[in-house]
Amino acid sequence: xxxxxxxxxxxxxxxxxxxxxxxxxxxxxxxxxxxxxxxxxxxxxxxxxxxxxxxxxxxxxxxxxxxxxxxxxxxxxxxxxxxxxxxxxxxxxxxxxxxxxxxxxxxxxxxxxxxxxxxxxxxxxxxxxxxxxxxxxxxxxxxxxxxxxxxxxxxxxxxxxxxxxxxxxxxxxxxxxxxxxxxxxxxxxxxxxxxxxxxxx
Numbered sequence: 001x002x003x004x005x006x007x008x009x010x011x012x013x014x015x016x017x018x019x020x021x022x023x024x025x026x027x028x029x030x031x032x033x034x035x036x037x038x039x040x041x042x043x044x045x046x047x048x049x050x051x052x053x054x055x056x057x058x059x060x061x062x063x064x065x066x067x068x069x070x071x072x073x074x075x076x077x078x079x080x081x082x083x084x085x086x087x088x089x090x091x092x093x094x095x096x097x098x099x100x101x102x103x104x105x106x107x108x109x110x111x112x113x114x115x116x117x118x119x120x121x122x123x124x125x126x127x128x129x130x131x132x133x134x135x136x137x138x139x140x141x142x143x144x145x146x147x148x149x150x151x152x153x154x155x156x157x158x159x160x161x162x163x164x165x166x167x168x169x170x171x172x173x174x175x176x177x178x179x180x181x182x183x184x185x186x187x188x189x190x191x192x193x194x195x196x197x198x199x200x201x
Contacts, residue, residue: 018124019134022152027116032059034178037066044167056174062098063188077190084190093192096201125149131158 034057041050054068062081068074073088078098085094116122119140125133131151138145144164151159162170192198 019132019150019152020122020124022132023116023122023134023150030060030179032180032183033057034181034183035174036176038173038175040171042169042171044169046169049168057183057187059183059188065187075190077188079188079190084192086190086192086196091193091196093196093198094201095198130154 035055037054037056039050039052040048043049051071052068053070054066056064056066058064062078064076064078066076068076075084075086075088077084077086081098083096083098086092116136120136120138123135123137125135127133131153134150134152136148136150145162146165147163149159149161149163151161158173160170160172162172164170
């Protein structure tokens with residue numbers, strides 16, 4: 001099963017800060033990010049179920065693009081008003097309203113505006129191996145995720161762990177991070193390929 005996640009990015013220059021402080025620095029100082037990412041899904045017994053990788057680009061608020069390249073090709077684009085999900089193997093596009101897609105989802109942590117505490121309960125969860133951890137628990141029950149953990153190190157956001165309602169954990173790591181790059185507007189536009197099935201939700 002393909003697991004779709006369009007989420008978070010690294011924040012350079014955060015040293016000896018709590019997790020919540022590091023998140024606030026990100027929100028205040030970062031408007032765009034470009035990075036490579038690696039994603040792993042683990043079952044409740046920590047057995048690997050799935051791995052994927054690709055390139056992510058992001059511009060706050062509400063614009064992002066995740067291009068999965070391995071093991072399958074998939075593109076996820078948020079253009080500010082709509083969310084587009086394109087599965088190349090199926091030649092299928094799913095489109096829905098962006099505000100409904102974000103809601104209290106993990107994407108809303110950084111894709112939205114600076115009103116996280118409206119939708120999430122934030123708390124520091126200690127430090128381990130030089131990483132300061134933050135827990136974000138959605139206030140709404142209408143979400144697939146029970147909790148998101150973010151770990152901040154000397155180079156910024158070092159790790160993310162997302163726990164869903166089935167006990168699975170998704171871990172995302174990032175590399176080759178560019179902070180506040182100039183990203184062309186067309187990166188966040190999506191036109192369904194000719195012949196693709198388009199499903200509106």
